[in-house]
Amino acid sequence: MAVKKKLAVLFIVDLIIIWFSIYSAYYFRFEGKLVEPYVNQMFLYCAISSVLCGACMAYFGMYRKMWQYASISEMFAMCQAVAIGWALSYAAASVLSEVRVPLAVAVRTLETSLLLVGGVRVIWRVIRLRQSSGMDKRIPTLIYGAGDCGALVAREFKGAAMADHKLIGFVDDARDKLHLTIHGLPVLGNRTDLSTLVEVFKIKEIIIAIPSVPRSQVSEIINLCMASGVQIKIIPAINDLIKGKISVNAIRNVDVEDLLGRDPVHADLQGIADYVHNKVVLVTGAGGSIGSELCRQVASFAPDKLLLLGHGENSIYTIEMELKHKYPGMLFEPIIADIQDRKRIEEVFDTYRPQVVFHAAAHKHVPLMEKNPAEAVKNNVFGTQNVADCADKYGTERFVLVSSDKAVNPTSVMGATKRIAEMYVQSLNASSRTRFASVRFGNVLGSRGSVIPAFKAQIARGGPVTVTDPQMVRYFMTIPEAVQLVIQAGAISQGGEIFILDMGEPVQILKLAEDLIRLSGYEPYIDIPIHFTGIREGEKLFEELLTAEEGATKTQHARIYIGKPEVIQQEDLYVELQKLNNVVLGNSEDLKDVIVQLVPLFARVS
Missing domain, CATH: 3.40.50.720 (NAD(P)-binding Rossmann-like Domain)
Structure with missing residues (x-):
C-alpha cells in the first residue's frame, strides 16, 4: 500500500511538472506579457496535456516501476512516454484552440518536461540508494x-x-x-x-x-x-x-591449523598397505585423540581385523560406531582392557594374535602426572612393558610405540616414563623377532587436554585466557598428519629405531593464544584478557626432539628422522625396572630418585 501511495505522489508531481513546463514556456515566449487568446490556450494546453501525457506515462508503465532500481531501459521508456504525450497534446491543443500553439512553446515544453520528469526520477533513485546503502546489512x-x-x-x-x-x-x-x-x-x-x-x-x-x-x-x-x-x-x-x-x-x-604454515604430509601408501593390509592390527588407547585417528587411518588400508583396545567404554564405543558406519564390511573388535593388567593383555594377544601393534595408550598430562607419579609409572612404563612383552611372546611382526618430545632431557615424571618406555622397547628389539620402534613428536592440535581446546573454552567463557609464560614455545602438528607419519614410520622400521617427526618451526604459546582470540572475532587484551600463571611443575620453556647424543639421520621420508640408538644393557634395565616396581608397589616417596637411576638426564623437580 505504501508503494502505491508513493507512485500516486509521483503522478501528481508529474502533472505539476507538465503545468510548470507549459507555463514557463509561455512565460519565456511572450516575455511575461501573455495576451488574451494565449492565456486561454495555455489553460487548455495544460488540461489536454494532463490527460494525454498522464495516459501515455501510465501506458508505458511509469507508475508500475520501482525507480530506485531503474536502469537505462526505464529511462528510455520514460522519454518515449513524455515525447508521445507531448506530440498528442500539441496536436490536440492546436486543433481545439482559437490559434495554433506556438512551436517555440511546444519545443520548450518538451525540453523542460523531459528534464524535470527524468530529473525527479534520478533524484529519487539516488536518495533511495543512499538510504538503502545505509541500511545494507550485507x-x-x-x-x-x-x-x-x-x-x-x-x-x-x-x-x-x-x-x-x-x-x-x-x-x-x-x-x-x-x-x-x-x-x-x-x-x-x-x-x-x-x-x-x-x-x-x-x-x-x-x-x-x-x-x-x-x-x-x-x-x-x-x-x-x-x-x-x-x-x-x-x-x-x-x-x-x-x-x-x-x-x-x-x-x-x-582454523589454528592454517597458521602452522606447513605443507601437508604425503605418505608412501604402498609401503603402508604392504604391512597393514590384510593383517590383524591392534591399537591400544583406541578411544583417545591419537589412538582414534590411528584407527581411522589404519582402517583405510583394509586390515583383516582391527582391534580397538581401550580402558574407557564410552570412547571405544564411539570410535567403533564411527568406523562401522564408514567401513561396513570390515571386522572391528572392541576390547575393554587396562594395559596394566598383564593377564588381560595376555588374553587379548592369545585370542587375536595381532600382527601389527600401535601402542598409543598412555597417561600424558604433565602437571597431573607430577601429582600422581606412581600412576604415570604403572601405566606408561609397566603398561608398555606388558603390551611389548606380549607382542614379543605371541609373534607380533611390528610394534610401534607412540612417544613424546617430553621424553628428551625430561623435567617431568610423564616425560621420564615415556623415555623409560622407549628404552624398554629398544632393549627388547635386540632379542626379539618383532620389529620394535618408537615415534617421538610434540604437541598435537586439538587433542584432549591440549592447549587449543583449553584456550577455546576460556574464550567461550569470555576469558581470561591463561598462558604459563610469555616465552614458552612448543612444537605443534595436526592429529591426522602426526598419525600418518607414525604409520609411515612403522613401514620403514627395521627395528630398534626412535623416529623423530619433523614438527616444523616451534610456535610461541602466547602468539597462539592471541591468534586464537582473533580467529574467534575478538581483540586480545581488549575483549579477552590474557593472564600469565607461571610455569607449572615439570614443564619446560622449550621442548626438544633429540638429546645431544642421539643426533639424527634422514630416512627416505622427508619428514621422518632417526635418532641414533643408544646401547641399552637389557639385564641392567630389568634390574632397575624391578627396583622401580618395588617402589611403586610400596608407594615410596623415593620414586623420583629411582627414576633418576633409569633416566640420569631426568632433572628432578623439587
Whole structure:
C-alpha cells in the first residue's frame, strides 16, 4: 500500500511538472506579457496535456516501476512516454484552440518536461540508494586471490547462498592483475594495500582463495588479514576445485591449523598397505585423540581385523560406531582392557594374535602426572612393558610405540616414563623377532587436554585466557598428519629405531593464544584478557626432539628422522625396572630418585 501511495505522489508531481513546463514556456515566449487568446490556450494546453501525457506515462508503465532500481531501459521508456504525450497534446491543443500553439512553446515544453520528469526520477533513485546503502546489512567482502579459484568464488557470490555478502573486489600480489576486472569486480591492490582497503571499504570478511600456494605463504597472508581485524575464511585445498566448479560449502573459517604454515604430509601408501593390509592390527588407547585417528587411518588400508583396545567404554564405543558406519564390511573388535593388567593383555594377544601393534595408550598430562607419579609409572612404563612383552611372546611382526618430545632431557615424571618406555622397547628389539620402534613428536592440535581446546573454552567463557609464560614455545602438528607419519614410520622400521617427526618451526604459546582470540572475532587484551600463571611443575620453556647424543639421520621420508640408538644393557634395565616396581608397589616417596637411576638426564623437580 505504501508503494502505491508513493507512485500516486509521483503522478501528481508529474502533472505539476507538465503545468510548470507549459507555463514557463509561455512565460519565456511572450516575455511575461501573455495576451488574451494565449492565456486561454495555455489553460487548455495544460488540461489536454494532463490527460494525454498522464495516459501515455501510465501506458508505458511509469507508475508500475520501482525507480530506485531503474536502469537505462526505464529511462528510455520514460522519454518515449513524455515525447508521445507531448506530440498528442500539441496536436490536440492546436486543433481545439482559437490559434495554433506556438512551436517555440511546444519545443520548450518538451525540453523542460523531459528534464524535470527524468530529473525527479534520478533524484529519487539516488536518495533511495543512499538510504538503502545505509541500511545494507550485507557483509562487505574481499577475495584474496584473483586467479581461477578467486574467479570461481566470485561467480558463486551471484547465487542466493551468498546473498548476505557484498563483494567489493579482489586483492592479489601479482602486479599484472592490478586494476583488472573479474566478473565486473576490480583487483584493488596487493597485500601492502590490505589495511587501507579494509578501512576504506569497511571490509568485514576476507576469503582467501589461493589453494595452490605453499602453506607457509598462506600462513603469512592469514596473519596479515588478522592484523586488519576482519573475519577470515579460506578455500582449503586445490582438491576442492573440480572441473571448474566450487561449492560455497568449501569455504570455511580459518582454523589454528592454517597458521602452522606447513605443507601437508604425503605418505608412501604402498609401503603402508604392504604391512597393514590384510593383517590383524591392534591399537591400544583406541578411544583417545591419537589412538582414534590411528584407527581411522589404519582402517583405510583394509586390515583383516582391527582391534580397538581401550580402558574407557564410552570412547571405544564411539570410535567403533564411527568406523562401522564408514567401513561396513570390515571386522572391528572392541576390547575393554587396562594395559596394566598383564593377564588381560595376555588374553587379548592369545585370542587375536595381532600382527601389527600401535601402542598409543598412555597417561600424558604433565602437571597431573607430577601429582600422581606412581600412576604415570604403572601405566606408561609397566603398561608398555606388558603390551611389548606380549607382542614379543605371541609373534607380533611390528610394534610401534607412540612417544613424546617430553621424553628428551625430561623435567617431568610423564616425560621420564615415556623415555623409560622407549628404552624398554629398544632393549627388547635386540632379542626379539618383532620389529620394535618408537615415534617421538610434540604437541598435537586439538587433542584432549591440549592447549587449543583449553584456550577455546576460556574464550567461550569470555576469558581470561591463561598462558604459563610469555616465552614458552612448543612444537605443534595436526592429529591426522602426526598419525600418518607414525604409520609411515612403522613401514620403514627395521627395528630398534626412535623416529623423530619433523614438527616444523616451534610456535610461541602466547602468539597462539592471541591468534586464537582473533580467529574467534575478538581483540586480545581488549575483549579477552590474557593472564600469565607461571610455569607449572615439570614443564619446560622449550621442548626438544633429540638429546645431544642421539643426533639424527634422514630416512627416505622427508619428514621422518632417526635418532641414533643408544646401547641399552637389557639385564641392567630389568634390574632397575624391578627396583622401580618395588617402589611403586610400596608407594615410596623415593620414586623420583629411582627414576633418576633409569633416566640420569631426568632433572628432578623439587
